[in-house]
Amino acid sequence: MNRAAGTVLVTTDYRDDEADAVLTAAGLRVRRRNGHDLVEALRGVTGAIVAHDPLTAGVLARAPALRAVVRSGVGYDAVDVDAAARLGIQVSNLPGINSNAVAEYTVGLLLAAARRLVESATGVSTGDWPRESGQELRGATLGLVGFGPAARAVAPLATAFGMTVLCATNHPAGSTVEFVDLPTLLRESDYVSLHTALTPGNHHLIDAAALALMKPTAILVNTARGALVDEEALATAVATGRLAGAALDVVATEPLPPASPLRGVDGITVYSHLAGQTAQARHATALAAAHELLAALRGEPRFPVNHPKEKQ
Structure with a gap:
């Protein structure tokens, strides 16, 4: 497998060491979101695995290094997929994972x-x-x-x-x-x-x-x-x-x-948005998201939800 380079932002509220190991073995550094400033968290980031973070056109425009986003679930309505496509950012989701x-x-x-x-x-x-x-x-x-x-x-x-x-x-x-x-x-x-x-x-x-x-x-x-x-x-x-x-x-x-x-x-x-939050589903989601992000960074996403232009 070709090694990637850069930093991955993970915004999910749980950690999965096996998924992190998949990313680091591919040559990526894993960063966790700290605080509430999403723009700052995305600074210099190549790829992102996100929960329900609002990746609006304005936020995405201020992340020039970003090449791929994976939504760690099914719904991706919080991501402006059209703006991402215009900016050359591949967006994927994980259908059926939970x-x-x-x-x-x-x-x-x-x-x-x-x-x-x-x-x-x-x-x-x-x-x-x-x-x-x-x-x-x-x-x-x-x-x-x-x-x-x-x-x-x-x-x-x-x-x-x-x-x-x-x-x-x-x-x-x-x-x-x-x-x-x-x-x-x-x-x-x-x-x-x-x-x-x-x-x-x-x-x-x-x-x-x-x-x-x-x-x-x-x-x-x-x-x-x-x-x-x-x-x-x-x-x-x-x-x-x-x-x-x-x-x-x-x-x-x-x-x-x-x-x-x-x-x-x-x-x-x-209830507090717990439907997909089991230990088994979280682990499966974290691993699937890591592999999808690597595939997207190679230009081979398995679950794309947009069709970005070539990144400038």
């Missing part, structure tokens, strides 16, 4: 919502002894919005619980799930789980009109991107009893702002 972790977590959120586990534990911690009955997943209908690797991994788990699975997607593929349009999915599902990428065309995909189609007893689950949901509309729908509740692993602004409309709404539980 799909098993996300799928298991999604089912965990379904169970927690159905059996009101958070409410029960919270009640006990405050001195109460809640005994409210929950719901079984068996016999319920799960609607998957999107059918990428994570959603495809959720489907058999839900089926094993005895759920009927519907899916709304622009890219249906052979499966045991039933493919329907989004309005049908919203009307018929007891649980709606979001698994689609955030694009300019689906910002606030779940808005007041979409929520109005859902059953009053339905639960919304989001492990994809916060901006897919109109949070004001969701808070109103749950607070007024139009919707039973929501389990959100992602929100539009993270961490959740003190003034968020989602705060204090009985029935809405917000």
Whole structure:
């Protein structure tokens, strides 16, 4: 393998020594982001493995040495891929790398919502002894919005619980799930789980009109991107009893702002963006990101999401 040269910035909030060893064996120095100045962190950097850092056109323009960026996950909406292409920067992602972790977590959120586990534990911690009955997943209908690797991994788990699975997607593929349009999915599902990428065309995909189609007893689950949901509309729908509740692993602004409309709404539980965060998924992601970065620096990316011009 040809040895690379330069410095790699890694912004993930965990360290993987094996992945670091892959990069250093290739001749690269590994730098961790310290503090909050992204521009300063990127100074002199050849490649970057990033979490959800906002790599805007302005930030990228101030990183003239940067040749390749790897998003350590699936979504890359925080990276201006068009600006990167104009600047000669290759951007890659890691499709499906944490799909098993996300799928298991999604089912965990379904169970927690159905059996009101958070409410029960919270009640006990405050001195109460809640005994409210929950719901079984068996016999319920799960609607998957999107059918990428994570959603495809959720489907058999839900089926094993005895759920009927519907899916709304622009890219249906052979499966045991039933493919329907989004309005049908919203009307018929007891649980709606979001698994689609955030694009300019689906910002606030779940808005007041979409929520109005859902059953009053339905639960919304989001492990994809916060901006897919109109949070004001969701808070109103749950607070007024139009919707039973929501389990959100992602929100539009993270961490959740003190003034968020989602705060204090009985029935809405917000988690801290943990769907893909298992020890196994983190290790696999770190290794895959290291190998993808080396491939991109060689001009041979395996998972490119843009087509940059030649770096000047």
